[in-house]
Amino acid sequence: MTEETKTAPTKPAKKAKPPALEDKPFEEFMSEHFTPSLEKALTEQGLSEVKLEFKKAKIPVTGYESSPECWQIIGELGDRTFYLYFLEEDISGQKAFSCTTKGEKPSTLESFMIDERKVTLDLMVLFTLKRLNGQKWLARN
Numbered sequence: 001m002t003e004e005t006k007t008a009p010t011k012p013a014k015k016a017k018p019p020a021l022e023d024k025p026f027e028e029f030m031s032e033h034f035t036p037s038l039e040k041a042l043t044e045q046g047l048s049e050v051k052l053e054f055k056k057a058k059i060p061v062t063g064y065e066s067s068p069e070c071w072q073i074i075g076e077l078g079d080r081t082f083y084l085y086f087l088e089e090d091i092s093g094q095k096a097f098s099c100t101t102k103g104e105k106p107s108t109l110e111s112f113m114i115d116e117r118k119v120t121l122d123l124m125v126l127f128t129l130k131r132l133n134g135q136k137w138l139a140r141n
Contacts, residue, residue, distance in 0.1 A: 026089045051076040061109045
């Protein structure tokens with residue numbers, strides 16, 4: 001046998017996996033995936049007046065007026081408003097939450113999703129729903 005006939009058969013090339021949704025650029029992920037998924041989840045909870053906006057703005061909590069702008073999801077649920085703050089342009093970065101009713105200014109800023117090592121679209125939606133449910137905005141107890 002010659003050297004040429006002893007070569008091992010070639011293996012088929014592995015198909016490259018498409019990148020995960022969470023690996024997309026921050027603004028694209030938030031506007032094209034997270035915001036629509038959250039809106040759908042909120043309407044599935046029986047909320048009829050759901051308005052979500054993704055924008056860069058100042059944090060409206062007293063004491064944060066001089067802080068730089070950050071990306072936010074502002075959710076209006078009738079006369080109630082919640083804010084998800086993304087202090088870094090990264091879904092795995094620092095996040096915060098605040099809420100208010102009847103157009104008042106939020107009074108507290110709470111940390112949000114601080115213990116998660118891997119942040120996914122489903123987890124972000126789930127944690128938002130859990131936080132709103134803790135506020136008794138989804139299910140009345």
